[in-house]
Each structure stands twice: as C-alpha cells, then as structure tokens.
Amino acid sequence: MAKDIENPCVSLCQLNSELCVSCGRTREEIRKWRGMKRPEKMATVQRAAARMKAIAKKTAKRQGSE
Template sequence: MALPPRRPIDEAPTLASPCIRQCCLDDADECVGCGRTLEEIKAWHGADEGERRAILDAAAQRRQARATGRRNG
C-alpha cells in the first residue's frame, strides 16, 4: 500500500498522535495502547484535522469498550 503524500509543514494538522508507545495489535487489528485500528494508524500521517478527530473519537470508544468489557464482534 502506498503512503499518502506528505503535507507541507504549514498545513499540518494540530492534533497529535494518540500513540502511547504500548503498540500491540489484538485479533481485530486494534492497538491495545491507543485504540486505533491498523488502518487508522497507517492513515494518520496523511489525515486532515477532521479525519484525525474522527479517528481519535473512534479509538476512544474502542478503549472505553475494552475497559468495560463491552466489545463488538
């Protein structure tokens, strides 16, 4: 899979990566550290502010579901 084109520094989104350096994918290809899926991790660099916000929201929901034992699938 090709990487997305690099965005000029002055256009870089302000939302930082949620990576907490506890990278390990579970059976659903979700990181047990930050909660992002493998596809979200790969897309992060080329994502704009809105896309990053959506990724962060989805990851937070997955982390919450993991913490409470309520996982879909």
C-alpha cells in the same frame, strides 16, 4: 492556523488482530495517520477513545466475574 490533533499513540503498540489495545486505533488508522486531515484525525481519536472505553468495560466485567 489551528493546532494539530495529537497522535493518540502511547508507544506501547500491541496489535490484537486489527486493533491496537494501547491506543484504540485500527491498523489502517495507524497507517493513514500522517496523511489524514484535521477532521479525519479528530474522528479517529474519538473512535479510538470509544474503543478504549469498550475494552476497559469488557476487562472490568471479566475481572468482576473471576
């Protein structure tokens, strides 16, 4: 059996509207995580990582202009 996808939660839940700024998942993705199949989890983790990268880029840009 294939290894399950690790939950991207880092136990620092900080929802900013519909997005957790700690793990990058949406409120809906967090809610549905346990019922997702492996391919859905993989896609969610990839989307969350891309969101976190975008957040980090935005933060770095903002800090550079201060």
